[in-house]
Amino acid sequence: MTLSLTLIGIGTGNPEHLTLQAIRAINAQDLILIPNKGKGKDDLAQLRRDICAEVLTSETTRIVEFDLPVRDETTLDYRKRVDDWHDAIAAVWQATILAHGGADRVGLLVWGDPALYDSTLRIAGRLDPAPELTVIPGITSVQTLTAAHATVLNDIGAPFVVTTGRRLRDEGWPEGAAKVVVMLDAGGAFEAIDPIGVHIWWGAYVGMKEQIIIEGPLLDVRESIVETRARARADHGWIMDIYMLKRG
Structure with missing residues (x-):
C-alpha cells in the first residue's frame, strides 16, 4: 500500500490557530512524527506534544519522536548544505516510519503553512517510493x-x-x-x-x-x-x- 503523508499546518504553535481541517487530519493518522531539534530547542517539540494532547482523541494514533539531523555549516556552498541536510532528514523520516510498521497514514505538524518558507514539501519529494501527499494549510507568522x-x-x-x-x-x-x-x-x-x-x-x-x-x-x-x-x-x-x- 502506498504511504499516505499529510503535512499539517499548525500555525505558530498556539492550539487555537488550528483549523478544523487540521484537527481532523491529526486524528486521521496512524503515526504522527515529532522532530527533536536538540539541546535548547525542546520547547519546539513540546509545543507539538501540547497540540497533540489538546486535540488528539484517536486511540489508534501513535506519536513517535525522532532526532533531526544537524545541518553542516562548514561547506561554503549554501545550496549544497541545504540539499545534503534535506537528504538526511528524508532518510531519517523513512527509517522512522519503517521502524514503526503498520503505519499507512503518517502526519507531520508543520510550523505556519507548509508552502511558505518551509522545506517539508521539498523533503517529502525525496522519499522513495513517493507517498500520496496531502497538505493542510495553516496560519502563517x-x-x-x-x-x-x-x-x-x-x-x-x-x-x-x-x-x-x-x-x-x-x-x-x-x-x-x-x-x-x-x-x-x-x-x-x-x-x-x-x-x-x-x-x-x-x-x-x-x-x-x-x-x-x-x-x-x-x-x-x-x-x-x-x-x-x-x-x-x-x-x-x-x-x-x-x-x-x-x-x-
Whole structure:
C-alpha cells in the first residue's frame, strides 16, 4: 500500500490557530512524527506534544519522536548544505516510519503553512517510493504578525515582498517593494539598511503566550529590538521572530 503523508499546518504553535481541517487530519493518522531539534530547542517539540494532547482523541494514533539531523555549516556552498541536510532528514523520516510498521497514514505538524518558507514539501519529494501527499494549510507568522499589530500587510495598489534576513542583509531593500516582510533572520538584518524614513513592525513568538511585539520608526526602536531579541533568546534557548518594514 502506498504511504499516505499529510503535512499539517499548525500555525505558530498556539492550539487555537488550528483549523478544523487540521484537527481532523491529526486524528486521521496512524503515526504522527515529532522532530527533536536538540539541546535548547525542546520547547519546539513540546509545543507539538501540547497540540497533540489538546486535540488528539484517536486511540489508534501513535506519536513517535525522532532526532533531526544537524545541518553542516562548514561547506561554503549554501545550496549544497541545504540539499545534503534535506537528504538526511528524508532518510531519517523513512527509517522512522519503517521502524514503526503498520503505519499507512503518517502526519507531520508543520510550523505556519507548509508552502511558505518551509522545506517539508521539498523533503517529502525525496522519499522513495513517493507517498500520496496531502497538505493542510495553516496560519502563517505573517498573518499573526499583522494581527498582533492590528495593521495591514499591503497598501492599496502597492506591492510587498516576503524575503529572508540573509537576502535583506546581502542585497538591501528589494526593488519595487513598498513593504518588506522579513523571515528567517538570524538577527538584526534590518541594521544593514538605511533606517531613515523606515517604519518597523517586529514580533517574536507571535501568537504564543510568550509573544513580544515592538513597533515604531526603525531609527528609534532598532536597538531596543536587538536587545529584546537577545534577551528572549537567552531566556528560552531559541527564538522565532518576524518583522515588516515600510518606507515613507
